[in-house]
Amino acid sequence: MKGTSRVCDVVVLGAGPAGENLADRTSAAGLTSVIVENELLGGECSFWACEPSKALLRPVVARADARRVPGLRRAAEGPLDVPAVLAHRDEMAAHWQDDDQVDWLRSVSVDLVRGHGRLDGPRQVVVDTADGGTVRLTARHAVGVATGTITAFPDLPGLEQVHPWTNRDATAARHVPERLAVVGGGVVAVEMATAWQALGSRVTVLVRGHRGLRSRMEPFAGEMVADALRAAGADLRFDTSVTEVVREGGAGSPVRITLSDGGSLVADEILFATGRAPHTADIGLETVGLTPGDWLAVDDSYRVTDVPDGWLYAVGDVNHRALMTHQGKYQARIAGAVIGARAKGEPLDDGRWGAHASTADSAATPQVVFSEPEVTSVGLTTREAERTGHRVDVVDYDIGRVAGAAQYADGYRGKARVLIDAGRGTVVGVTFVGPGTQELLYSATVAITSEMHVDRLWHAVPAFPTISEVWLRVLETYRDRAGRTT
Ligand SMILES: Cc1cc2nc3c(=O)[nH]c(=O)nc-3n(C[C@H](O)[C@H](O)[C@H](O)COP(=O)(O)OP(=O)(O)OC[C@H]3O[C@@H](n4cnc5c(N)ncnc54)[C@H](O)[C@@H]3O)c2cc1C
């Protein structure tokens, strides 16, 4: 077995969206950067998560929209063209090839080592390469871990033998199962149930809790999505856990699922959308005093808190702050700037909203759930505000009453909730549910991050007739309730 070694400024472990951006920004800061990847550059997001799942969902949402437009409704009746949808999904997953990303990496002067990387003591990473060799990388300044997550399975008898679907199967499958059971009530469950029900599966969603779908969002969001999923034909069962799974006839036969209420269910495939576990079991954490399989807790500059000397950073899903691509990329941009500044001995601008501070992780993490209807949110929910003792005015508005919504769809159903800090008069939380609301999310994010007083929002005039006039209606509701004239 041959072994080589090299020294560089920064080593990044994992080339998903977070790792790629971290390597890019450290390279942009003038540091020599090497990235290590075991599978495909682009990570889970490009190949088994965001990109293929949104490609599966886009025709579902577009068809639902078309069916609400008078004159278009009849043209949009009928089933989806499944082969065309799956072919488009393949395109959007770049046919599971990462050549474009390899080119991009070269264009930003980041070197790539393909193979499984592990920490091997402070500032050291050893990579087992596909040809049976090893490469030892020594980082002068920093190692960044961006190894992401894998599916977190519950501890269930018989689970391995049934070959359950994970997000990888749910986004890359080549056939439509006649009956699909989905375990979980989070984002993956909601999005994949929406997609596969529309593609022709009979979907049953098994949710262990009673608080509804997407329990971390405003309750009305989960209720509206649940209503729509039921209307689309899915069977939703709350307070229902799985206690056992078995393919009685062996591989390829249906799965019998035993439920906590004593009943059972038969499906052709079972998807576990039961959350994520850190992809850290085999990355040498024990060599730097950490526990394999743990999440990596970080400070506000993304340095791993339990490792001395400040050379180890963690960005993206693996730090468990906000498991979304855009937020991992945000973290990577900041961590890259931090590593660059520290390497040059420059002071950090780490005050609230400073260039080296991770303020948005806690104040303004945006998310779109691409269900039908879509759910968009950023900042606090009412429950979080209550839990943290944050005093807020809650302004609700029925988006269906906005002129632009009536133009968008016949019988538009949607709801907005805006949380305004009771003392400072700034927007601190926004949730929109309804068709076409995803493009309103950036305005909400800007409203929160700019911390402008709502009085200034009166000057941000939304065009008529667009759904964005919901902002004006919210301001009017807030003003009228307070008995103000402006
Ligand atoms: C079904 C689904 C849909 C999603 N949709 C969205 C969405 O629409 N929008 C959104 O913002 N987020 C979405 N997410 C979340 C998003 O996929 C993650 O937040 C994102 O992929 C995290 O990026 P990351 O770089 O931290 O990790 P990952 O994307 O998981 O990348 C980690 C990389 O590290 C590599 N790696 C791991 N260990 C090693 C090792 N030891 N050596 C070398 N390489 C290693 C892996 O091979 C991988 O390429 C979705 C998730 C799922 C499951």
Ligand SMILES: NC(=O)c1ccc[n+]([C@@H]2O[C@H](COP(=O)([O-])OP(=O)(O)OC[C@H]3O[C@@H](n4cnc5c(N)ncnc54)[C@H](O)[C@@H]3O)[C@@H](O)[C@H]2O)c1
């Ligand atoms: N559009 C998007 O932004 C998007 C899309 C998909 C995923 N994601 C991200 O990916 C992450 C993972 O999504 P997810 O849906 O897998 O996780 P999640 O944490 O959102 O939901 C997990 C669900 O599984 C349930 N669950 C957990 N353990 C269980 C068990 N043993 N039995 C039954 N149910 C169980 C939970 O109660 C919850 O309903 C999320 O944090 C999300 O932010 C984002």
